[in-house]
Amino acid sequence: MILYTPLSEHDIFPSQESGEITYQQHKNCPIKCRDMGDGRKQIVQVLSTDPSHYMDPQLQPGQWLDS
Numbered sequence: 001m002i003l004y005t006p007l008s009e010h011d012i013f014p015s016q017e018s019g020e021i022t023y024q025q026h027k028n029c030p031i032k033c034r035d036m037g038d039g040r041k042q043i044v045q046v047l048s049t050d051p052s053h054y055m056d057p058q059l060q061p062g063q064w065l066d067s
Contacts, residue, residue: 008045010044010045018036019034019035019036019037019042020034020035020037021033021034021035021044022034022035022041023047024041026059026065027053027056027058027059029046029048029050029053029056029059030046030047030048031043031044031045031046031047031048031059032044032045032046032047033065040064040065041064041065042062042063042064042065043059043060043061043062043063043064043065044061045061046059046060046061
């Protein structure tokens, strides 16, 4: 089945991973993070319109944000 939608596949098929999803700014870049509740946040998705944000290795999905 093919779904033509602007939604992320994770919005359609949510995972069962722990942590609350939050949206925030980091280095003037809007990002979607998973807040683990113990002060750690992991980047899930970059939501920027600036191409340079996608080239920054510190803003890649899976990276942990500095506290």
